[in-house]
Amino acid sequence: IVRLRGLPFNVTQDAIMQFFQGYHIPNGAMAVHLVLGTNSRPNGEAFVEFGSEEAADAALAKDRASIGTRYVEVFRSNLEQMHQALSRANNGMPYAPYPTFSPMGPPMYGGAMGAPGGMGVVDSVVKMRGLPYKVTRNDILEFFAGLSVPLNGVHLMFNEREQPTGEAYVEFSSPEDRERAMSKDRQHMGGRYVELFRVSRAEMIQA
Structure with a gap:
């Protein structure tokens, strides 16, 4: 396996x-x-x-x-x-x-049958732009320390040549955590300031 x-x-x-x-x-x-x-x-x-x-x-x-x-x-x-x-x-x-x-x-496989989903779901996703190209998932979790991010909630983006784009999507456990995360907009990571945007899960999936 x-x-x-x-x-x-x-x-x-x-x-x-x-x-x-x-x-x-x-x-x-x-x-x-x-x-x-x-x-x-x-x-x-x-x-x-x-x-x-x-x-x-x-x-x-x-x-x-x-x-x-x-x-x-x-x-x-x-x-x-x-x-x-x-x-x-x-x-x-x-x-x-x-x-x-x-x-x-x-x-x-997995998932809760009858769990809330589809219509009426409140999105809790943030798009990050301007990340250092060597950023790791742990770096992003540290950046958002104190906020709840689900297992596998950090998604680094890569181009067709498997190179980092400097963008990532982060799923938070609640809309409240996402709002708190937005206070980190334009803070620095590795010498670069990082922009944050509220996005929908549909936008993340299409990225």
Whole structure:
């Protein structure tokens, strides 16, 4: 099993299968588990079950390769870690390895059925511009120290050549945290002042 992080939010199971083309995934798309985060929406993370430990090790060669305009981090994982992550996404309910089908897209794993989502959801996303090109997710979390950012809530942006663009999107746990975050607009990080903008989750997904 491997874990993927930094996936585009509109990624499909087929796109992940194509990313690992040539590697042995015996169960096809059923072995690709997209993880849901805030409001039962994809959080940019997934797990993939390979046919053997050797195949999973070989798949690590795809670490930091691109899907779309984002580079994807690939880590070794195991069944226990996968179930823990998917159970967290399911609001603590035990993970059942069967997809929940959405009429709007591919099967999704985890997530709380009936959790608030779709119409009426208040966006809690901030776009950052002017970041140092060597910025890391931890740097951004430190910049927003004291505010609540969900697991995998920091999304660094890269161009087609896998180079940082100096932009990032950050999902906060509440609109109140986003408003507090906006007080950091034009503060400095690594010698550069950083601009902050309120954006919708739809804008982030399309970025």
